[in-house]
Amino acid sequence: MDKKKPKKVFVQGAIPPEKIANSIANHQSKTNIGAHSIFLGQIRADEIDGKMVSAIEYSAYEDMAERVFHEIREAAFSKFDITCAHIYHSLGQVKTGELCLFVFTSSAHRKIAIEACNYFVEEIKANVPIFGKEIFEDETHQWKVNT
């Protein structure tokens, strides 16, 4: 369906909840869909060595990241019988409580939508060159590492 169209993944700053509502609404005309699975990453106010995280500032090797996102999409569409898939990831500063990742997969059947969504999340975490600077309330920082 929208498999081949190159997609812009990065958005500047936090992903607003309305974007999610709009994405969902845009799929209500696709009556071959029976299930949507959505994953949202939200910035946690972690305490590290007594200091609280207040935001994460994301940067990326953007050209490579868009290319890897595209490869992940291609692989997902060949592995899973999904009708659509959308990914958005923040760049720049995202405050605690705000959303930095939005993965949205749709299929006729629930298990396929859910598995594909998980696949995207794991692949993004493992393989996309995105970097995160955890900014503390006292304006010091440390670099985030995915676990």
Place this chain on the structure above:
Amino acid sequence: MDKKKPKKVFVQGAIPPEKIANSIANHQSKTNIGAHSIFLGQIRADEIDGKMVSAIEYSAYEDMAERVFHEIREAAFSKFDITCAHIYHSLGQVKTGELCLFVFTSSAHRKIAIEACNYFVEEIKANVPIFGKEIFEDETHQWKVNT
């Protein structure tokens, strides 16, 4: 957190996308959350013996259903380290392309949110006395059975 509060699950008619945006926005003050997992059920325009489904009309043994929903919540909170969980299911008529189920789980960590969301979806499908009348475009109908 909001574990013990009895929750109203059933909503009349389709679940609007804005309800999902509002639920997400309501969790942005909870800065111990790192991940949300959302499942949405959407009515498919299935073709059955040459006739197209145009809507499903949901009914339920409501008192028992609310009780089972509550039991599923209790079990989920004891199994998974989630911070919150919300379920909404439609009653009455929901047209093709519209949403009939909204499951929303949140946790500090992605795998927990995702597993808990799947648990809710499977438990709801298997154990909640909800009944669905598939209404065809010619106004005949048949009764839906979960597979």
Place this chain on the structure above:
Amino acid sequence: MKVTLKYFGVIAESAGKSEEVLELEQGLSLRELKDQQIKTYQIQDAGSVQIAVNQNLNNEVELKEGDEVAFLPPFAGG
């Protein structure tokens, strides 16, 4: 003893009603009640019918005055 029977989905459609109160003879088992109602209303696909007594699917109970017995067709939520 009086029990309230509730019918849902395709069963309510077959029965032409969603609820009725029956006066049953003491000692009637749940199994007998189920068979009797399935026959009365010619409920199809009887093997798929689940019974809940007072909202509980555990059927190892004896019927008693005031019980609510629900006839449930296959679930279709989600």
Place this chain on the structure above:
Amino acid sequence: MKVTLKYFGVIAESAGKSEEVLELEQGLSLRELKDQQIKTYQIQDAGSVQIAVNQNLNNEVELKEGDEVAFLPPFAGG
């Protein structure tokens, strides 16, 4: 040969720059280039540094004129 080096995250912070163009002697291996830059900029936790040549993590390549070599710290997306 000229190659463009790109630095990201904590590595860019250590290097004090995000990009530079170096004139390398012909035949310098990727491994040698990596070691050299890690030493030059005292990049910490060198074991976690991944190198992408022309956006590709497969490092079994020989460097050539015009290559883009990226120094990537651990990924933190999601």
